[in-house]
Amino acid sequence: MKKIHKNLASAAFLLGIATVAFSAPRTVLVEESTSSTCPPCAALNPTIEEALEQLGDNVAVQISYHVWWPAAGDPMYDLNQAEVQDRIGYYSINAAPDLISDGVNQPAQPWSSGANGTLNTYWQNAANVPTPVIFNNVDFSVDLSTGNMTVSGSVELEAGAPPVPTDLKLRMAIVERDIIYATPPGSNGETHFVNAFRKFVTGSAGSTIDLNTGTYNFNELLTSASVNSAWNIPELAVVFFVQDDSNQEIYQAKIQDISGLPDYSVTAVGSTSEYLPWQQLYQGFSFDVTNNSGASDTYDIDFTNTAPNGWTVEYDIDGTIYTGTSQVTLADGASKTVTMNLTPDGDGGSGEFEFEISPASFPAYTKHVTYSALSGVDVLVIDDDAGADYEQLYLSAISPTVAAGVWSRGAAPVDAAFLSNFTAVIWFTGDDFSSTLDDGDLLAIQGYLDNGGNLFISGQDIGYDIVGDSPLSGGTTFMQNYLGANYVSDDANVNFVDGVAGDPISDGFISMSLNGGNGASNNVYPDVISAFPLSTPVQIFNYTGGVGLSAVRRDNGTYKVVYFAFPFEAIGSGNDRAAVMGNILGWFGLQPNLTISSTDISVDDVEFVNGQANYTYNLTISNSGGGSFDVTNWAITGGSANNFQINNQTAPLTLNAGESIDLELEFSATSLGNYYANLQIDNSLTGSIYIPIYFKVITVGIDDEINVPVEYSVSQNYPNPFNPTTNINYTLKENGNVKITVFNSLGQEVKTLVNDFKNVGIRHSATWDGTDTKGNLVSSGTYFYKIESGSFTETRKMLLVK
Secondary structure, eight states: OTTOOOOOOOHHHHHTOOOOSOOBOOOEEEEEEEOTTOHHHHHHHHHHHHHHHHHOTTTEEEEEEEOSOSSSOOHHHHTSHHHHHHHHHHHTOOOSSEEEETTBOOOOSOOOOSTTOHHHHHHHHHHTSOBSEEEEEEEEEEOTTTOOEEEEEEEEEOTTOOOOOTTEEEEEEEEEEEEEOSSOSSSSOOOEEEEEEEEETTOTTOEEEOGGGSOEEEEEEEOGGGSOTTSOGGGEEEEEEEEETTTTEEEEEEEEEOBOSOOEEEEEESOSEEEOOTTOOBOOOEEEEEEOSSSOEEEEEEEEEOOOTTOEEEEEETTEEESSEEEEEEOTTOEEEEEEEEEOOSSOEEEEEEEEEEETTOTTOOEEEEEEEEESOSEEEEEOSTTOOOHHHHHTTSOTTSOEEEEETTTOOOOHHHHTTOSEEEEEOTTOSSSSOOHHHHHHHHHHHHTTOEEEEEOTTHHIIIIIISOOTTHHHHIIIIIOEEEEESOOOOOEEEEOTTOTTTTTOOSEEOSSTTSOOOOSSOOEEEEOGGGOEEEEEEETTTTEEEEEEEEOSSOEEEEESSOGGGOSOHHHHHHHHHHHHHHTTOSOOEEESOSSEEEEEEEOBTTBEEEEEEEEEEEOSSSEEEEEEEEEESTTGGGEEEOSOOSOEEEETTOEEEEEEEEEESSOEEEEEEEEEEETTTEEEEEEEEEEEEOTTSOGGGOOOSSOEEOOOBSSSBSSOEEEEEEOSSSEEEEEEEEETTSOEEEEEEEEEEOTTSOEEEEEOSBOTTSOBOOSEEEEEEEEETTEEEEEEEEEOO
16 A cells, blocks of 8 residues: 555665765666556656656656556557566566666655655665766767767776676666657556656667776667657657666666757746736747757747637737747847737637747757646636646536636646635645645635635545645644545545435435546545534535545535545546536536426416417526526427417527526417427527426316316426436326336336326326336436327436436
């Protein structure tokens, strides 16, 4: 388990090196086994990367070997299977992710970054152990005219150092520093990979060297034919290391980035992330391209963006406006400024804006500038998942009628003043367990809530991090007084949660899966929590099996909070994620809510006068929530549809928060009897709603029983979609037995609702509560109900959602 700490023994002891009179600084080699098909790798790789960045290349360098388990299909492994297998077999590695530091299978998990993190501490201590081995004048260069690469340099013992084994191995591994895929290449969701192994310059066996006899010089040529076309040459580097194969001890390592590339710079001016005023021109995003190559060069600029619909997006170079590609030619030492013109309009939301710059002298050497902007939104989604790609699972769960946008916490911190721009904040920490929230985050959230905000926060290790493992000074108070919870323990080891009956957020969710499906499958170490009674919390989800509480909500009259101690993005069903998110935003008052003044239009006493019956029925459709939705159409269907019409409104139309419309349903008939139809209301929020209509025309003073239906009829169930119950109305042409049966989408019988003798002359109703014949709740999905009476049979479709 990740929470078992191991103390770092003496680095000198681990490396088997006596403390002697030499002082050459050591660079630690970190060799990792990983895979794009390994879910724990996606969770832990950002922590490893962060620790290495914090320490720098002089302290520790990395080679990431992409392996062939837990599943095939990792493209980085596929490019060089033989040498990866050689190196994995050399160490007898059988886990991923796993770390080998200077030939030793350490540090053990849990892994954390930061000044006191387990990774930083181990590698810094190991680097503090001196070594007798020194690399000098290493170089890794490319010839632009031929594409050939040269690896050169020397390695020697420090003067006065004692002898070392005579058969040490010099190995030189080519790695690709930074690889970014547009979509995940494997099954774990990762798109960003660092220091991926490509090949050994002289093979995995390396070159045998005897440093006791003097300096060892090397100069190796890699022809362009030996360079794989999948490599991104500007991102290549060589990791040099000297190793003793008798005990796998590594004496020294060094990394050298490729040289010989065109010398130019791309420098962003000012901020790269901004919250923009609505419908106002913003010109604060700009960058400079500078040519330092020693000769004139031409630069291609390619621009792409994900701006919401309606935004004006373009860029300016010397007064010329571009929206896609452009080209500039710069003399040596010259610069050019590129400025974006950005006006948010139309749809609120967030977008990314990326420029790719490449020199004509070596087009593969691309540089990028990326900006992000946010405007016109009610809901702010704070992406704080340490570099994972879970934000799309949140955005897709939010109704398109709610304006939402993403802010990367990694790109820029937030404060209470910034958060106050938004009606609701969704904050998620993904797989992170060592840096979920910091003191500044707590202050920002507390200030936002104290001013009446709404917060949904989700993270499987928030409690473990800020209260349990490395507690923040205000962590316990924040959890209790704001989130309404106590941290109980780490790792519930359960992949299902149960809702609470009657709760506005979780009612109806039984054994909701947190694994598989189209979710993130990252429910690895979810916290167990308890409600803190002094902060008026309400329990809303429990781990299935009685393990403990997994989520609470709190409304103290000033603000509202929903706290998930498991990752929301792990919910395996997209429909379930959308339903839960809709319930949360609805509880916040943000989600649109379609309400209708009557769900059953029934008039039993329409008078028949002078051969004519007329009646006007008034119906109100409202948006009692937030946001907006469209009413796209309405229609009257069913047996007596020709006797009804709506005259006073036309569709489509939009209902904003708090708005409503009145419909006048006009009825007319020229004979006595019962009249049945359905009012179908099509809308962007729920799809189609069907409201049963029943009008009875009578003659004053005459027994109503003379009014007998002229045909069989069955209404569309209402509500539809539904959770947990729905009603089915029907009438009969003649007395007889009636059977109503529910089937699933496979045609299997689920439950019989009615199987009994029924009389003509009245309207009948059947109710289904979403259970099967044994009383078990069925899963969400499409179902069918079939009515049979005499020669009459009709089947209709209905949708159960949770």
